Amino acid sequence: MNLHEYQAKELVKKYGVPIQEGIAADTVDAALEAAKKLQADTGTGCWVIKAQIHAGGRGKGGGVKVATSMDKVKEKSEAILGMNLITPQTGAQGKLVRKILVAQDVYDGDASLRKEFYVSILTDRSRKCDVIIYSTEGGMDIEEVAHSTPEKIHKEYIDPVAGLQPFQARKVAFNLGLSGDAFKHMVKFISSLYKSYQSIDASLIEVNPCLKTSSDKIIAVDAKINLDDNALYRHPEIAAMRDLHEEDPTEVEAGKHNLNFIKLDGNVGCMVNGAGLAMATMDMIKLAGGSPANFLDVGGTANATTVEAGFRIILSDPNVKAILINIFGGIVRCDRVAQGIVDAYKNIGEIKVPIIVRLQGTNADVAKKLIDESGLKVYSAILLKEAAELVNQVLKD
């Protein structure tokens, strides 16, 4: 699960991470209220209006604006709220901005005394531990920094038993070239950020930029958090922060049926049991001349209800020209899935796109007979190779 910037900042703040203060707003009036409150609380006379969507590169798309007066706060909020924000990460269709963060300006004072850093914490899969990644090159695309100047990316691995040690936090601050108060504040910043990472079961916390202000404070100006979905049961208050507007409505619908569904932009829908086989089936569709319209893993408990729900979700996509059902029956019996297909077909009524059904494994023969005798107009296959050929054939027809 992903969070908005304002939610991420609220979370890390609880663990003592200093943040650029701000208040989320979903109307222009609320934005003005927020700006007034920030002025009263922090003394700021300048505000930053930031679109709250689950995508990076917001500034590039016009989703982040500075306002130097209340009139400007109104003007910028009006412009950003309700806009369709297109960034390098949203895709061409963009994302509707429903919420903005009105934040204090932290870029005051002598510009030569300020410095932007990059700090993130994530799980290192090969070393099986947490790693702090940091760089003096903050405020820009870190992938680009890693590519052009890899020597400027530093990593600090955290021993799972010992945890983050003070010498490690000091090492980070030294490597970032800090001294005096800024050094002390960075040491505290790193240990607080790691504490928050651990406590909320995050899979990624990224602070970019992490700002050294002109008065030597260290502040998270932006924050991105991805959470470990498997651990959400331990954090109901965080799970409640989920913003369904940021997710594809068909994916949300699929989730209600316990289907693991991801919407893609191809022309062949697919329904498969098992994530690996589902990805492999998508690849096969591509090799057969089509392009996958979705990823759908019906899991190990496929039955008539889940199959019907899967059908309806796939058919709601007008781009779908054919559907491939690929089930390798193990614990799941093929005849049960076949019955599900027959029932779903009858319940839904006429399905206009060709359907290719490939059932293999436990009771595959019974299943094939069931489908053949049902009178349904489906193309039936037993080998994966045959299914691929059928995909190719129906797309040509």
Add this chain to the structure above:
Amino acid sequence: MSVLVNKKSKVIVQGFTGTEGSFHATQMLEYGTNVVGGVTPGKGGTQHLDRPVFNTVADAVKHTQADVSIIFVPPAFAADAIMEAAEAGIQVIVCITEGIPVRDMITAYRFVKDRGCRLIGPNCPGVITPGEAKVGIMPGFVFKTGRIGIVSKSGTLTYEAADQVVKAGLGISTAIGIGGDPIIGTSTKEAVELLMNDKETDAIIMIGEIGGGMEAEAARWIKSTGNKKPVVGFIAGQTAPPGRRMGHAGAIIGGADDTAAAKKRIMAECGIHVVDSPAVIGETMSKVLSGVIA
């Protein structure tokens, strides 16, 4: 010899009396696996499926000399179950459970490594040495005995590969489902290494997917040790979009190096016979073994 499990393995089931544990323990017994008992805290001293139930893994080991455990414990308690098995001296721990928090697995992984035992999974279909022992949830009938080893992150794709191998007139020595989570006990390279050193395995099928660097690591190891046995490889997720989790918690493209294309390129450079289509895994293996593909 096969690897990890064989007819001599004494297997216990953790989460024995639960729905999943009962169902699969029954299936394993029918297959002929030497299931010697199970563990369900609080039900020790009773019998289930004609086998003794113990309160702790330590009790089970003491009374049955079990050396293999298979875990069907819910995700919130599964890391604890793994560590209990390791502490009790179980040599091969197979964890089927899907959905264990990453933080719990970081702790469990270290705990298991410190005790020198082998963990397979979690979020995996288990291990099968056909004709000897099935310690997993795979459909046993698909796996016929033979001399091809399989290493795979995915369950149903393992069945698919095994089925194709059998239809190509070959069979399986041991199939190892290593699991699709970001943190797993046995890496692709470690599983491949077991099969490379196994006298009863002539060739290996290595099935990976997007995310992480395990396939590249395995490929480089295979090359550095002189490509001792032929390997056929497939990577699922060539059409997967970046940044999305494709079902498996670990199947997510994070950068340029963990895409299917990047992994396949590295594997091919290391002398692995990489197939583009999952439909030709079996026939490619057959061609490699008969010398049609050099």
